[in-house]
Amino acid sequence: MSTNPAPTAAQSAVKDQIREFILENLAQPKGITSFADDEALMETGVVDSLGVFRLVSFLEDQLGVRVGDEEINPETLKNLNTIEELVIRKRKK
Amino acid sequence: MAYILQQLLQNSAARYPEKTAVWARGRSITYRELEERSNQLAHLLQERGVRKGDRVGLYFPKCVESVIAMLGVVKAGGVYVPLDPQAPADRIGYIIGNCGIRVLITRTDKRRGLNEATLSSLACSILVDEAPQACNGAGMVPWAMLAEYPAMCAPQVTLTETDLAYILYTSGSTGRPKGVMLSHQNALTFVEWCAAKFKIRSEDRLSNHAPLHFDLSVFDVYNALEAGATLYMITEDLALFPSRLAGFMESQQITVWYSVPSALTLLLLHADLRADKLKQLRIVLFAGEVFPMKYLQQLAERLPHVELYNLYGPTETNVCTYYQVERGRLAGMDKLPIGIACENTEVFAVSDQNEMVTQAGGSGELYVRGPAVTYGYWADPEKTKKMCVPNTFQPNFEEKMYRTGDLVQLAEDGNYYFLGRRDSMIKSRGYRIELGEIESALLSHPAVKEAVAVAIADDIVGSRIRAVVAFHDGVSLAPAELQHYCGTRIPMYMIPEAIDFRPELPKTSTGKVDRAQLAQESQQLAMK
Numbered sequence: 105m106s107t108n109p110a111p112t113a114a115q116s117a118v119k120d121q122i123r124e125f126i127l128e129n130l131a132q133p134k135g136i137t138s139f140a141d142d143e144a145l146m147e148t149g150v151v152d153s154l155g156v157f158r159l160v161s162f163l164e165d166q167l168g169v170r171v172g173d174e175e176i177n178p179e180t181l182k183n184l185n186t187i188e189e190l191v192i193r194k195r196k197k
Numbered sequence: 198m199a200y201i202l203q204q205l206l207q208n209s210a211a212r213y214p215e216k217t218a219v220w221a222r223g224r225s226i227t228y229r230e231l232e233e234r235s236n237q238l239a240h241l242l243q244e245r246g247v248r249k250g251d252r253v254g255l256y257f258p259k260c261v262e263s264v265i266a267m268l269g270v271v272k273a274g275g276v277y278v279p280l281d282p283q284a285p286a287d288r289i290g291y292i293i294g295n296c297g298i299r300v301l302i303t304r305t306d307k308r309r310g311l312n313e314a315t316l317s318s319l320a321c322s323i324l325v326d327e328a329p330q331a332c333n334g335a336g337m338v339p340w341a342m343l344a345e346y347p348a349m350c351a352p353q354v355t356l357t358e359t360d361l362a363y364i365l366y367t368s369g370s371t372g373r374p375k376g377v378m379l380s381h382q383n384a385l386t387f388v389e390w391c392a393a394k395f396k397i398r399s400e401d402r403l404s405n406h407a408p409l410h411f412d413l414s415v416f417d418v419y420n421a422l423e424a425g426a427t428l429y430m431i432t433e434d435l436a437l438f439p440s441r442l443a444g445f446m447e448s449q450q451i452t453v454w455y456s457v458p459s460a461l462t463l464l465l466l467h468a469d470l471r472a473d474k475l476k477q478l479r480i481v482l483f484a485g486e487v488f489p490m491k492y493l494q495q496l497a498e499r500l501p502h503v504e505l506y507n508l509y510g511p512t513e514t515n516v517c518t519y520y521q522v523e524r525g526r527l528a529g530m531d532k533l534p535i536g537i538a539c540e541n542t543e544v545f546a547v548s549d550q551n552e553m554v555t556q557a558g559g560s561g562e563l564y565v566r567g568p569a570v571t572y573g574y575w576a577d578p579e580k581t582k583k584m585c586v587p588n589t590f591q592p593n594f595e596e597k598m599y600r601t602g603d604l605v606q607l608a609e610d611g612n613y614y615f616l617g618r619r620d621s622m623i624k625s626r627g628y629r630i631e632l633g634e635i636e637s638a639l640l641s642h643p644a645v646k647e648a649v650a651v652a653i654a655d656d657i658v659g660s661r662i663r664a665v666v667a668f669h670d671g672v673s674l675a676p677a678e679l680q681h682y683c684g685t686r687i688p689m690y691m692i693p694e695a696i697d698f699r700p701e702l703p704k705t706s707t708g709k710v711d712r713a714q715l716a717q718e719s720q721q722l723a724m725k
Contacts, residue, residue: 125254131682132681133680133684133693134680135680135681135683136675137678137681147434149283152435152689153459153463153626154658156438157463173468174440175436176439177438177441178438178441
């Protein structure tokens, strides 16, 4: 478990960007208008088999992180929180 | 020789009682357990009033209990109806009402999501999640109750191969899904052909990628049972992650794989699919949509040791033609044939002049006859009459043949090639989608005056969907609101990914909505 201090402005901006992308491109086209930060995106159908790769392309193209095939897994892409963690972890490297 | 599906299990349970029959979500059951649990379920179902021909819904995510439930229902003489666990409650409610399901095998959370009206139409819900404390209401039966019923034999029911085994609902053009009725004979005709053609053996390890309401799963489940092989069910979470999925194929040493082409394309693009890691894999079957040649060529190169087959057929016939990929010819091909008829099935093209196409180069609508063909659609004699027509090509006895609605061409070498559809049905990820069903969903919103759904060709999934909508005067909605509304009526894979708004839809000279123009404009918008 991470015991991060209060998120910096840059960090929460990342989360907002991811949330906005998922909402506009993946959730709304499936009739889903909102989701919580810890909501399991695969279980509710927000992210489907193609959505996974649209999301990964977004992380790579817009947020500038490289995501390996092995990192495309149900743990790292579970919910908004875990996706944000992935981006932050990758940027630190 | 089996003439009803449960005999496949009975035979294998006698031969391989301690062998693993089904594996899912880290749990497995042996053939003996599967035989016993399904016997117990059949007794329970009968006690709860299920009689020969009664429909029983299966409404929960894939797990070991799915196969117990399928077999338990047919052993009770019933007809099982697999329901998409991700479909909206409204659609599930429609299906439950349409085929008169009174007993539902489900999970507590799934049951909770159903509408009041649907719940009150049910006499009994059997809950597969273990917690019996959840079953406090009347008509709620915990799965653990099975233990109280006889395990050694199934109840006495007289069935013949012509009795119904299951109903699969597919998209309907008039806005509601339609139930394709399949008999034991329909299923076994296909299963027995596959068993002989692909030489499925007891050592085989079959994957089950398709959802159970999708007819590809019929092969996985029943050909595993037929051979005494092991079925490895791929759950939704695993199916989404190609790298994990490839790891699963490797660690479970899958020998026979069957899925839609798009699942294979994603594995190719995002997983380390290597022959040395998948040594056990011997057969890959694909069906449900057109496999883009460039990806098929890559697959053939990456897995040189695997036999590849393109299977073709609508739910109404299961598979009716097949083509074995010839690696030597692949480079020069720009299109993959759907091939030739399976055994015990006849297919032929019928021209617009209503003549059978016999010359190479000729084209027409593909018709299918034989014991694999459905009786028709549940409680829809009109639709049945339209699609299952009298065979006028032979005068000696009454017989039906199925019109697929697919246009095909007969080639020199005897293979058929798929050309396109006669109507507005499309395929996306192998799912059959009637654009009319999407349009009905849009039009059912009070603000919507006109609506057209358009398919956009896509390399990986086959088609993506957009819509163009005009509102009544003085009202408007955001695309997200309308998409949300659609989500209460149609499954997610049918909801348009983008909705464009117009004051009015363009018309042709005859006053009809100009679909061709809208399709072209939408295609351009989608490219942006």
